[in-house]
Amino acid sequence: MRFMYIVKHPGPSTQPPPEMMEAMHKLADREIKAGRMLDNGGLMPVATGAQVRIADGKLSVIDGPFVEAKEVIGGYAVFELRDKEEAVAMAREFMQLHLDFMPGWEGTCEVRAFAGP
Amino acid sequence: MTSDDRDHAMHRSILAVWRIEQPRLITNLSRMLRDVPLAEELTQDALVAALEHWPTAGVPEKPGAWLMATAKRRALDHLRRARMLARKHEMVALELEAEQQAMPDLDAALDDDIGDELLRLIFTACHPLLSREGRVALALRMICGLTTEEIARAFLVADATIAQRIVRAKRTLSESGLAYETPSGAELSERLSSVLEVVYLIFNEGYTAARGEEWLRPQLCNEALRIGRVLTTIAPFEPETHGLLALMELNASRTAARTDAAGEPILLLDQNRALWDQLQIRRGMQALDRARKLDGAGGFYALQAAIIACHAEAGTAADTDWPGIAALYAELMTVMPSPIIELNRAVAVSMVEGPEAGLAIVDRLVNEPALKDYHLLPNVRGDLLYKLGRYDEARAAFEAAAGLAGNKREQDFLKRRAAEAADAVKSS
Numbered sequence: 001m002r003f004m005y006i007v008k009h010p011g012p013s014t015q016p017p018p019e020m021m022e023a024m025h026k027l028a029d030r031e032i033k034a035g036r037m038l039d040n041g042g043l044m045p046v047a048t049g050a051q052v053r054i055a056d057g058k059l060s061v062i063d064g065p066f067v068e069a070k071e072v073i074g075g076y077a078v079f080e081l082r083d084k085e086e087a088v089a090m091a092r093e094f095m096q097l098h099l100d101f102m103p104g105w106e107g108t109c110e111v112r113a114f115a116g117p
Numbered sequence: 118m119t120s121d122d123r124d125h126a127m128h129r130s131i132l133a134v135w136r137i138e139q140p141r142l143i144t145n146l147s148r149m150l151r152d153v154p155l156a157e158e159l160t161q162d163a164l165v166a167a168l169e170h171w172p173t174a175g176v177p178e179k180p181g182a183w184l185m186a187t188a189k190r191r192a193l194d195h196l197r198r199a200r201m202l203a204r205k206h207e208m209v210a211l212e213l214e215a216e217q218q219a220m221p222d223l224d225a226a227l228d229d230d231i232g233d234e235l236l237r238l239i240f241t242a243c244h245p246l247l248s249r250e251g252r253v254a255l256a257l258r259m260i261c262g263l264t265t266e267e268i269a270r271a272f273l274v275a276d277a278t279i280a281q282r283i284v285r286a287k288r289t290l291s292e293s294g295l296a297y298e299t300p301s302g303a304e305l306s307e308r309l310s311s312v313l314e315v316v317y318l319i320f321n322e323g324y325t326a327a328r329g330e331e332w333l334r335p336q337l338c339n340e341a342l343r344i345g346r347v348l349t350t351i352a353p354f355e356p357e358t359h360g361l362l363a364l365m366e367l368n369a370s371r372t373a374a375r376t377d378a379a380g381e382p383i384l385l386l387d388q389n390r391a392l393w394d395q396l397q398i399r400r401g402m403q404a405l406d407r408a409r410k411l412d413g414a415g416g417f418y419a420l421q422a423a424i425i426a427c428h429a430e431a432g433t434a435a436d437t438d439w440p441g442i443a444a445l446y447a448e449l450m451t452v453m454p455s456p457i458i459e460l461n462r463a464v465a466v467s468m469v470e471g472p473e474a475g476l477a478i479v480d481r482l483v484n485e486p487a488l489k490d491y492h493l494l495p496n497v498r499g500d501l502l503y504k505l506g507r508y509d510e511a512r513a514a515f516e517a518a519a520g521l522a523g524n525k526r527e528q529d530f531l532k533r534r535a536a537e538a539a540d541a542v543k544s545s
Contacts, residue, residue, distance in 0.1 A: 032350060080342070
């Protein structure tokens with residue numbers, strides 16, 4: 001089963017400390033070598049993005065800067081795993097890094113299975 | 118949720134963690150013990166320990182480190198006991214004990230780069246000394262962390278059969294006194310082809326499973342893909358590992374389109390290409406590209422991948438590069454001469470030069486002993502005869518094919534083709 005991991009936290013985004021970056025890099029490296037992680041990436045701050053929106057039946061493009069949303073998506077990953085239990089085990093390990101290296105950080109890692117066969 | 122449900126959920130969570138950690142546990146223990154089968158047993162013991170402790174004590178903060186520490190403790194116990202037997206082991210045990218004391222930080226154990234170790238483990242599990250079935254079972258058990266029962270269910274055989282294959286394979290490994298190492302030089306290519314063969318066997322076993330069958334069977338494709346991806350990251354300079362991964366990714370990309378809602382097979386040319394998984398196609402094309410860059414375009418797996426790539430890259434069935442496919446099959450015949458490949462070439466040639474030219478090749482294969490019981494030979498013959506309007510001969514060929522087909526869905530499909538041909542006889 002393919003899973004999407006979406007990491008959300010209250011904005012604005014902050015740069016993780018180097019130890020955190022290193023730990024995440026190690027975990028990512030391990031998961032690529034294990035053939036489980038297919039793709040991952042961090043996202044630039046919301047303020048630098050754009051929004052294409054439909055409201056009241058009209059399409060509009062809103063370019064930044066924006067007021068930071070209450071909760072922003074900081075990054076994502078795509079994994080190929082056997083079942084939801086494995087997916088949750090991976091998410092726990094990833095989130096534990098935040099506990100270890102970014103005390104005080106709060107956020108959510110949403111684990112979602114891809115629709116498909 | 119009843120307490121039974123909770124126990125079951127906990128059990129599944131523990132198994133999930135263990136499966137993720139298992140290859141690293143085995144490789145670390147194999148290095149300590151120089152004995153892969155024993156290392157495998159002790160990692161199973163660590164799983165049992167987790168199943169005993171975690172439901173009451175809770176899942177530890179760092180479950181991987183917990184499992185590693187537990188497994189290493191078992192290995193040390195083992196080495197201590199073995200101390201009575203051999204002075205050499207004593208030295209190893211003392212060294213390891215010192216190492217353990219000097220490094221109480223469990224995280225350090227997790228930082229090991231396991232690439233080389235894992236490769237060594239894969240080469241051991243897929244050693245050509247072992248029977249093909251033994252290699253498949255050991256690989257699924259030691260590299261993918263499947264249980265004996267799961268492997269048995271995936272291969273539709275009895276638990277005892279798989280258990281016996283594993284015991285026999287492990288005994289062969291223990292008794293042969295094989296060096297636990299990555300082969301090099303001339304030996305490497307022979308050993309590597311044994312590994313790739315096992316991975317492709319696992320993939321095909323899953324790929325031939327029908328939808329709606331036991332979910333573990335199709336799951337074999339994912340396990341094979343995973344080992345394939347592992348191989349390309351830890352042995353990146355071997356073109357055929359990329360070739361095999363490309364072949365598997367490209368084939369797997371069609372999974373959603375291969376059967377209809379009732380589970381009936383849909384032929385490649387009739388499939389809805391919108392259902393092909395573009396992410397997987399892209400990964401397959403990248404892998405094929407890497408194989409080519411490593412001068413591996415002419416490899417056994419890379420050539421097969423290139424053939425599938427011709428289909429993957431065609432927007433519609435009519436856009437298929439049949440001359441390209443016919444040429445690739447001809448090249449494949451020089452790498453690995455086989456009547457099955459020649460039969461496939463016949464199909465491609467028929468698409469380029471017409472059914473008559475294809476039938477000429479097929480008719481040369483009719484007396485081939487290797488294809489005596491191969492249902493696809495009369496199946497292809499029936500197709501070509503039908504296209505030529507020789508409906509009665511087509512009907513006979515489809516009936517012969519139905520008699521040889523191993524699975525019920527294929528039999529039904531071929532009987533329908535035979536009936537279609539019979540109708541055509543009447544109306545012509």
